Amino acid sequence: MKPFTYERALTPAAAAGAAAATPGARFIAGGTNLLDLMKLQIETPAHLIDVNGLGLDRIEATDDGGLRIGALVRNTDLAADARVRRDYPVLSRALLAGASAQLRNKATTAGNLLQRTRCPYFYDPAQACNKRAPGSGCAALGGYSRQLAVIGVSEACIATHPSDMAVAMRALDAVVETVQPTGTTRKIAIADFHRLPGDTPHIETALEPGELISAVTLPKPVGGRQVYRKVRDRASYAFALVSVAALVQEDGTGRIALGGVAHKPWRVEAAEAELPRGAKAVTERLLAGAKPTPDNAFKVTLVERTLGAVLADGRN
Amino acid sequence: MARSHDLDINRREVILAGAATAVASSLPGGAEAQPAALPGASGPSHATVSLTVNGVIREIEVDTRTTLLDLLRENLQLTGTKKGCDHGQCGACTVIVDGRRINSCLSLALMHEGQSITTIEGLGTPDQLHPMQAAFVTHDGYQCGYCTPGQICSAVAVLAEVKADIPSHVTDDLTAPIALTEAEIRERMSGNICRCGAYSNIVEAIVEVAGRRA
Numbered sequence: 227m228k229p230f231t232y233e234r235a236l237t238p239a240a241a242a243g244a245a246a247a248t249p250g251a252r253f254i255a256g257g258t259n260l261l262d263l264m265k266l267q268i269e270t271p272a273h274l275i276d277v278n279g280l281g282l283d284r285i286e287a288t289d290d291g292g293l294r295i296g297a298l299v300r301n302t303d304l305a306a307d308a309r310v311r312r313d314y315p316v317l318s319r320a321l322l323a324g325a326s327a328q329l330r331n332k333a334t335t336a337g338n339l340l341q342r343t344r345c346p347y348f349y350d351p352a353q354a355c356n357k358r359a360p361g362s363g364c365a366a367l368g369g370y371s372r373q374l375a376v377i378g379v380s381e382a383c384i385a386t387h388p389s390d391m392a393v394a395m396r397a398l399d400a401v402v403e404t405v406q407p408t409g410t411t412r413k414i415a416i417a418d419f420h421r422l423p424g425d426t427p428h429i430e431t432a433l434e435p436g437e438l439i440s441a442v443t444l445p446k447p448v449g450g451r452q453v454y455r456k457v458r459d460r461a462s463y464a465f466a467l468v469s470v471a472a473l474v475q476e477d478g479t480g481r482i483a484l485g486g487v488a489h490k491p492w493r494v495e496a497a498e499a500e501l502p503r504g505a506k507a508v509t510e511r512l513l514a515g516a517k518p519t520p521d522n523a524f525k526v527t528l529v530e531r532t533l534g535a536v537l538a539d540g541r542n
Numbered sequence: 543m544a545r546s547h548d549l550d551i552n553r554r555e556v557i558l559a560g561a562a563t564a565v566a567s568s569l570p571g572g573a574e575a576q577p578a579a580l581p582g583a584s585g586p587s588h589a590t591v592s593l594t595v596n597g598v599i600r601e602i603e604v605d606t607r608t609t610l611l612d613l614l615r616e617n618l619q620l621t622g623t624k625k626g627c628d629h630g631q632c633g634a635c636t637v638i639v640d641g642r643r644i645n646s647c648l649s650l651a652l653m654h655e656g657q658s659i660t661t662i663e664g665l666g667t668p669d670q671l672h673p674m675q676a677a678f679v680t681h682d683g684y685q686c687g688y689c690t691p692g693q694i695c696s697a698v699a700v701l702a703e704v705k706a707d708i709p710s711h712v713t714d715d716l717t718a719p720i721a722l723t724e725a726e727i728r729e730r731m732s733g734n735i736c737r738c739g740a741y742s743n744i745v746e747a748i749v750e751v752a753g754r755r756a
Contacts, residue, residue, distance in 0.1 A: 227607040229584065229586045229606070229607065230587065230606055231584070231587045231606065232587065232589060232606040232650075232652055234655075254650070254653070257648055257649055257650060257653065258630055258645070258648045261609070261649070262629050262630060262648060265629065272584075274606070274650075278653060302642075302703075302708060305708075306706075306708045306709060311709065312717060315716050318709065319711075319716075322709060322710055322711040322713075323711050326633065326732055326733025326734075327643065327696075327699070327700075327703065327710075327730055327733055328630070328633060328636055328643050328644050328645045328696070328733045329630060329645065329648075329733065331643060331644050332644045332645070332648070332649065461729075462711060462728075462732035463732040463733055
């Protein structure tokens with residue numbers, strides 16, 4: 227790791243202010259992704275602002291019948307929360323499908339949203355990567371791309387977002403709440419939070435410099451049968467090749483979001499109108515315009531089959 | 543002595559230099575107008591952390607980069623906790639912090655101010671093994687033994703997590719009491735890799751301790 231200075235922030239606004247005022251500063255909460263990248267010198271912050279003491283670690287009911295999840299709620303605690311298990315089981319399932327128990331004990335809600343891609347070319351400083359070194363090119367194009375994105379890709383980047391949690395949150399229409407360096411707050415719909423790579427794949431979210439996530443809110447529960455199905459190379463502790471978060475109602479309507487296929491959790495609301503016609507029809511709309519590589523073209527078929535299995539479950 | 547005195551002076555200057563940089567950059571417009579300092583250009587930075595390790599309160603000055611794992615092994619010579627991958631993939635560094643297992647390689651020592659750490663050395667002693675340690679011996683839950691301290695810390699935490707009603711990926715019903723099946727144990731232990739492949743014996747050891755508890 228490169229040397230860095232370290233401070234513990236006392237309030238969310240002070241943390242955001244310090245981040246905006248200090249060149250090269252980064253927030254650290256769980257640290258499970260940031261420290262991994264710092265050891266590889268992919269991340270080289272000059273200053274770390276420890277936000278673990280900010281008290282943003284509670285899950286509270288909102289006035290409109292939903293839940294407000296503090297930014298620092300650990301993945302384990304969110305997955306185990308009785309209200310989440312009862313009313314938003316797709317979120318519990320997605321969290322439990324990710325990482326290991328040791329990592330979930332430490333990883334936070336906000337950190338999970340902000341985790342970086344596991345594209346092998348991002349992780350290898352000897353390779354060109356527009357996300358790690360803007361303008362250097364993309365070695366993944368024409369490289370080993372089995373794990374990488376099939377839709378929403380650009381000539382600059384075909385990385386995926388690795389989160390399971392965020393896929394469930396996309397299906398649940400979550401909202402990200404933030405504090406800006408000025409102390410003002412704002413709300414960002416999860417659909418608008420993560421960006422497609424375009425020609426600036428190093429800019430991954432809608433957050434502005436110094437802006438700190440304070441919470442994620444979930445609207446009131448919508449019920450239905452909720453499924454998170456993840457397909458991966460091992461039975462446990464591996465990133466998704468493809469994952470499907472689904473909320474299916476008794477009348478056959480529902481919501482579908484995909485993981486493992488794009489630079490952000492992938493949802494196309496218009497595709498959900500095809501649900502009565504089955505997985506093939508939904509997948510054709512969901513992945514219309516897909517540009518897979520020869521290595522990852524299987525993902526298009528895998529989405530259809532995984533979704534088919536999920537819908538079959540949903541009709542039980 | 544003269545030499546360590548010099549080091550202390552250098553250290554102080556480094557911290558002051560770091561503080562001056564922070565002040566300068568917080569001036570109006572500083573964040574945009576100033577070229578970002580080269581990461582790490584100001585040299586190593588140090589700070590003091592106070593934490594409890596296996597029941598003993600420790601106050602230690604560390605380089606800010608020191609992980610909890612390196613603090614345990616290098617500063618406290620508690621070498622039972624092992625460094626495998628150093629990237630949170632193998633679980634050899636698993637320790638229990640305030641009752642929860644974590645990968646000590648992916649945490650800074652400074653992030654554990656006031657917290658209580660339990661390592662394999664704190665679970666039992668050669669004369670008085672923790673029941674999980676004894677079960678690993680009984681069931682040959684290891685071959686080379688390198689992953690074993692992490693496996694045992696994890697296994698102890700698994701039983702506590704089930705008792706605390708924390709579900710897993712293979713839990714059938716999220717709203718019913720959790721039954722500790724072998725499938726549950728295997729899933730919950732998936733963050734601990736054993737290159738020797740002693741998994742089936744590890745599961746037997748955990749089943750034995752879980753049964754004795756129930």
